[in-house]
Amino acid sequence: MNLLLILPIAIPLTAATIGLLFRKSPMVQRASGVIGMAALLVSVIYLSWQTYTDGIQVIQLGDWAAPFGITLVMDLLSAAMLIITAIMGLVVSIYSLYDIDRVKEQYHYYPLLHILLIGINGSFLTGDLFNLYVWFEVMLISSFILLALGNRKTQLQGAVKYVIINLVSSLVFLFGVAMVYGMTGTLNMADLAVKIAEVENTGLVTAVSMIFIVSFGIKAAIFPLFFWLPASYHTPPVAVSAIFGGLLTKVGVYALIRVFTLIFTHDIGYTHTILLWVSGFTMVCGVLGAAAQMEFRKVLSFHIVSQIGYMIMGLAFNTKLGIMGAIFYIIHNILAKSNLFLISGIAQRLTGTFELKQLGGLYRQYPWLAVLFLISAFALAGFPPLSGFWAKLSLVKAGLQIEQYVITGVAILVGLLTLFSMVKIWAYAFWMPMEEENKSEQFGKMKLMGAGGLNLLVTPVIILAAIIIIVGLFAEPFLSFCMLAAEQLLNPEIYIESVLGES
C-alpha cells in the first residue's frame, strides 16, 4: 500500500480549492494554477520512480479491501500517462498566463483546469470500472465548461456537439458497466480479469466488449465515431485546445488499452480484428480529412483522429512490440500535437488569423518560430531522428513481425499524407509571402522573446520542442520503459496479484 498514490488527485484538488477560495485575486489564481501543476509533476515523477523500482503501486482508499473498496493502481502505463499529463498541465498553465484573458480567469479557468486534471489523473489511476466512469464524468463536466468559456457563438456550437456525443458515450459506457456487473458481480478490474474468464456465455462477453469499444471509441475519436472532434476542438482558447487535443482523446485510448489487455482477452481473434480494421479506417479518414482543411486548428484536429488510429493499431496487434509502440506513440503524440496547437496560437497572435490562406510570411519575420514548428511537425510526420520516427518504426516493425502487411502499408502511407498536411501548413503559413491587405498591425512588430514579447507563449513551446528532441535523440531509455510497460500489460497476473494480494 502506497499512501502517497492519492497525490495526483489530491494536489490538483487542493490547487483548485485555493483558486476557488481566492476568486477575487488573479495573482493567487495564477500562482495556484502554475505551482499546483509543478507540484503535481514532482509528485508523479516520484511515484513513477517508485513504480519503476518497486513494481505496481496500489492504494485502497478508505482502507476497504479490494474488490469492494476504491482501488487506485499505478503500473508503468499509468506512470507514463501521468507524467506526460503533468508535463502538459504545467506547460499549458504557463501558456495560459498570457493566452487566457481576465474575463475567462474570473470564470475560474485555473480551478477548472485543475479539476480537468483530477478527472484525467483519476482515470489513469483507478482500478475499478465504475470509478473509471466517475472520473470520466469529472473530466467531461470540467471540459464542457472549458470548451464554452468565452461564450462565442462558434464555441457554443462546438460545445453542444461535444456535450451531446459525450453524454451518449457515457450512457453507453454505463450500460456496459451494468452488463459486466450483471455477468460477474464485480467491477474491480483485477477481480474482473479473473471472473470474466469464468463466465460461460462468451458470446455475451464479446457483445459487452463491443459496447466498450463504442463508448471508449467515441471518447478516443476512432472511426466512425470521430466526427464530433473536428467540429469542436478548433473553437476554444488555444490553451484549452492544446490540452484537449493532447490529453482527452488519449484517455479514451488508455481505457481501450486497459480493458483490452486486462479484461476482454477471451476472444482476441474477434475483438482485436475489429480494432485492427477500425484503426486502419481511423488513420485514413483522419488524414484525408486533414488534407481537405484550410484552417490551422482544424487540420490539427483531423490529425488527432488519424494519430489515434496508430495507437489503436498497436493495441490491435496485441504483441509486446505493438503495445510498446502504441504507448510510445501516445507519449510522442501528446507532445507533438499539443505543441502544434500552441504554435498555432502564437501564429494567430502574430497575424490575427487561423486561416492558412490568410497566413503567410512567418518564416521571414519569425525564423525561430518556423524552427519550432518544423521540429513538432516533422516529429508528428515521423522524421528521423525525432520522437515520431521511433514511434512509427516500432509500430511498423510490430506489424511486419506478425505479417500484417496491408495495415502496415496503410500506416506508412498515412505517415506520408501527414507530411503532406504539415508541408501544407508550412507552405501557406510560413513560406508564402503574406498579402498586404491581410497584414495585421502587430505583424513584424511584436517580438517573440525579450521585453514586450510573447515570452509566456514561446517558453512552453520551447520546452516541449526540447522534450521532443530529447525523446528522439535519446530514445533508448524511453523505448525500454515502454517495453517494460507493455510487458506488464501482457502479463495481467502481476496486476491482479498486486491489487488482490496473494490468494
Add this chain to the structure above:
Amino acid sequence: MKSLILHTATRLLMALLLIFSLFLFFRGHDEPGGGFIGGLFGAGAITLYALAFGAEKAQQTIRISPLTMIAWGFVALIISGILPMIVNEPFLTGQWLFLDFADTEVKLSSPLIFDIGVYLCVVGFILAVIFSLEEE
C-alpha cells in the same frame, strides 16, 4: 414574488426546514440521511426564501457566496481525506473519536467532516444555480 401568504409561510417554514436539514444531516452514516440529503433540504429552505424575497435578499441573508461555500466544502473534503494520512492510513480512512458526556456517547469522526463538506458542496451548488437563474 409579492405574496403575503408566501412571505409569512416562508418565515415559518424556513426555520423548520433548516432544523430538519440539520436533523437529517446528523442522522446520516448509520441511518438514511447525511450530507447530501441534508444539503438538499438546506438548499431547499434557502431556495424558498429566494423565491419569496428575491435572490438578492437571500444572498444577503446567507452572506457567504455559493461558490465560496463549495470551496469550503472542498476544504472539508480534503481535511477529512488527509487526517488519516497523519496516522499512516490511506486517504479517506474513517477516524473515530468517542467522547462520553454524562450518559450519552458522542461520536466525532472524519466521515463527519467529509459529510460537512458534502453538505456545503450541495447547498453551494444548488444555490449557485438558483441565484444565476434568478438573475436572468
